[in-house]
Amino acid sequence: MNRCNRSSSRSTPKLADGSPLVTPSIHSLLDVRGVNKRFGGLQALSDVGLSIQAGQIYGLIGPNGAGKTTFFNVITGLYPPDSGSFTLDGRPYSPRSVHQVTDAGIARTFQNIRLFGSMTALENVMVGRHIRSRSSLMQTVLATQAFKASEAAIRNKARALLAYVGVEHLADKVARTLSYGDQRRLEIARALATEPKLLALDEPAAGMNPSEKATLRRLLEQIRNDGISILLIEHDVKLVMGLCDQITALDRGREIVCGSPEQVRAHPEFIQAYLGKAHLEPTA
Numbered sequence: 063m064n065r066c067n068r069s070s071s072r073s074t075p076k077l078a079d080g081s082p083l084v085t086p087s088i089h090s091l092l093d094v095r096g097v098n099k100r101f102g103g104l105q106a107l108s109d110v111g112l113s114i115q116a117g118q119i120y121g122l123i124g125p126n127g128a129g130k131t132t133f134f135n136v137i138t139g140l141y142p143p144d145s146g147s148f149t150l151d152g153r154p155y156s157p158r159s160v161h162q163v164t165d166a167g168i169a170r171t172f173q174n175i176r177l178f179g180s181m182t183a184l185e186n187v188m189v190g191r192h193i194r195s196r197s198s199l200m201q202t203v204l205a206t207q208a209f210k211a212s213e214a215a216i217r218n219k220a221r222a223l224l225a226y227v228g229v230e231h232l233a234d235k236v237a238r239t240l241s242y243g244d245q246r247r248l249e250i251a252r253a254l255a256t257e258p259k260l261l262a263l264d265e266p267a268a269g270m271n272p273s274e275k276a277t278l279r280r281l282l283e284q285i286r287n288d289g290i291s292i293l294l295i296e297h298d299v300k301l302v303m304g305l306c307d308q309i310t311a312l313d314r315g316r317e318i319v320c321g322s323p324e325q326v327r328a329h330p331e332f333i334q335a336y337l338g339k340a341h342l343e344p345t346a
């Protein structure tokens with residue numbers, strides 16, 4: 063059962079008279095319940111769920127082998143679940159294929175970066191943008207005025223997205239020559255090009271140095287402030303605790319705790335999963 067407290071832990075900014083700066087639009091964006099997934103004899107997920115409110119950064123954490131990537135892959139259409147129900151933006155949602163997931167409004171990045179290595183940074187983002195292009199095959203073949211205008215718009219939007227994630231100066235560089243941190247940001251730009259409601263990031267800070275992590279954190283906060291919700295798997299607990307509104311911690315395929323960073327940090331099973339039993343035993 064998903065025991066998560068569904069309200070956001072962050073308070074709405076207030077004006078001097080105490081009224082809210084913006085009218086909070088709290089509604090459930092993604093609701094996932096009762097997901098089970100078995101690989102042969104291994105129960106990788108047991109009755110796992112989560113509820114992401116619009117405007118939240120939601121963290122999925124847990125030790126190695128906890129089931130985070132499996133759950134992510136189920137939500138993003140890579141693995142069919144054995145059971146589970148899904149609602150996105152109030153509508154039933156079937157994550158049956160990557161295309162269906164993108165059309166529904168979820169974009170993702172991968173633990174092992176999956177860029178088109180021999181294409182430029184700009185071309186990589188244009189590929190993501192083409193998914194939203196309205197050009198028909200005939201327009202493409204005939205290279206009509208409408209098609210040319212659409213291509214120019216896609217190029218401009220892709221450039222704007224590179225600027226948004228801070229790598230516009232690398233637009234014409236071949237993707238595989240970019241630094242690790244820049245490749246991760248490029249992957250985020252490509253995912254944003256599909257205009258998602260929810261951006262799902264699998265270990266976005268992996269391999270980053272502290273300064274790259276600080277830049278990433280600012281970027282993710284910016285994306286959230288611009289109205290796109292985020293689900294992230296991340297091993298850097300400090301980053302997750304500082305960034306996320308709500309967190310689910312998994313261990314051995316089941317939810318051990320779900321709540322605000324403070325609630326998760328204080329939970330005995332979370333402490334045990336991360337620090338081992340010794341930490342819980344009272345000192346003499």
Ligand SMILES: Nc1ncnc2c1ncn2[C@@H]1O[C@H](COP(=O)(O)OP(=O)(O)OP(=O)(O)O)[C@@H](O)[C@H]1O
Pocket residue numbers: 101104106124125126127128129130131132133
């Ligand atoms: N395709 C698969 N076939 C068989 N077993 C799998 C498959 N994918 C994952 N598993 C197993 O399911 C369990 C959960 O793995 P998963 O990768 O989801 O964990 P994780 O929490 O993402 O771990 P990590 O932090 O190391 O990436 C592990 O025991 C793993 O070996």
